[in-house]
Amino acid sequence: MSKSDHIKHIEPYSPQFGAMIPGKFQKFLRTCVLWQLVRFVAINIRMTILILKSHH
């Protein structure tokens, strides 16, 4: 996979042309089990705080 493979499908001046496209490392992190275990804990803490703030 070359460095620009992730943006090969973007058509110039199409609506997608103005969007951020994640690179190889960002995509790797999304399904990297170790990193995602950390995120799992972080998201759960975040959601718990939100739930506690929301009950009246």
Next chain:
Amino acid sequence: MARVIIMGGGVSGHTAASFLAKWIGKKHEIIVVTPNALWNWIPSNIWVGVGDMSKSEVTFPLAPVYKKAGIDFRQAKAVSINPEGKESSDDAFITIEYTGQDKEEQREEITYDYLINATGPQLNFQATDGLGTAGHSGDHTVSVCSADHAVHASQELKICIEKMKAGERQTFLIGTGHGMCTCQGAAFEYIFNIEHKIKQEGLRELADITYITNESFLGDFGMGGIHFNTGGYTTSSKIFAESLYAERGMSWILGAHINKVEEGKVTYETLDGEINEQEFDFAMLIPPFGGVGLKAYGKDGVDITETIFAPNGFMKVDADYTPKPYEEWKPSDWPRTLQNQDYKNIFAVGIAFAPPHIISKPMSSPNGTPINPTPPRTGMPSAMMGKAVAMSIRDMINDVSIEPTHTASMAEMGAACVASAGKGIFKGTAAAMTVYPIIPNFEKYPGTGRDNNGTTGEIGLAAHWIKHILHFGFLWKAQMKPGWTLIPE
């Protein structure tokens, strides 16, 4: 002994009924009236719609659960409310029409002391020419709004996948089927799951996938969009959503009101007034929601539906329904106790209550066609409203107070949303978003209207795990199995 009737057994109604049964069920009578024999965990219908789950995995029979909990279950639809009783009696009552329990089409009057309207929406497919009839999608498109709809969608998707396997190119159109739809989240999840499924099949090159929406920008979600901190920036959900679509090579059509659906083609009007057409081989279009068409009658039999219900069929509660321009909208417009102000023993929760106005900025085409998302109020907010109203009724029955003791205003609560982008224990992803508060408060949080510390968004495998755990957790909770009260709403 008091009697509480809950009309509707979805997320909000079932939550209210479960807690009321636990708190006061031994001394008082709890009745649930719902036309469905099965309870459906709707967020997982997305996975049924792509063939990754079966209907039995997202549903369970209500009757045995209610029997065990001591709840009187009536498989019936509510037809009307007589909040003042009738000439021969002052007892308030509702009229129901059975849809099961071997009493189909039989009508019955049931008196109540407290009434919770949790009837959810009527799926108004008929609002768009060719989209379908009330409650049912038509011949040209599919839906994932119910488990049965999702099963049908997966069957149609399978046909398209077989065609692609034979080398035939297919066009997919997913989104909202009318300019006044809500529930963009379901369409958002479905399009990503379809793309994920097609990619798994190795057929992505043969699929053109387009999202069509009444949102004026991607990521509006009926909440006027959200902002969260990421990568050192405060980023709009527009940037977040556009990136997700662009990364996957999916195109989008914004600000669209579909006014006609035909075989393989939709005609739509956009916010700039253009009339366009889009062809498709497979289309999943969400219908607009309306009230279920309940009627209300006074003691003398006079129709008082307009007193209790807004024109869209949703029940009026303690909101400020005074018409006013967007610039004058305030968080305090939104209801807190969800109590009807004419009849204080009636409450409405979840989709059934009438919002004071939409959340996103109102927009219309030059032809005057309104094209804007209507407010989302499903999932977590629905359950929280159900529980808050149950607590208020419990306290009112127990003479703790004559007024509601608990509130659940969307202007004072947040929402956590986990939107699947594809299933798989190691390859699945989902977008985990939190927003606080749901209704933007530009006075308290200038700029974005929301607390940046409570409003977040990210995509990854962890969120998929959470989505899958929620699936099992909420089905466990809804079946009132041991420890169910420990799972938060």
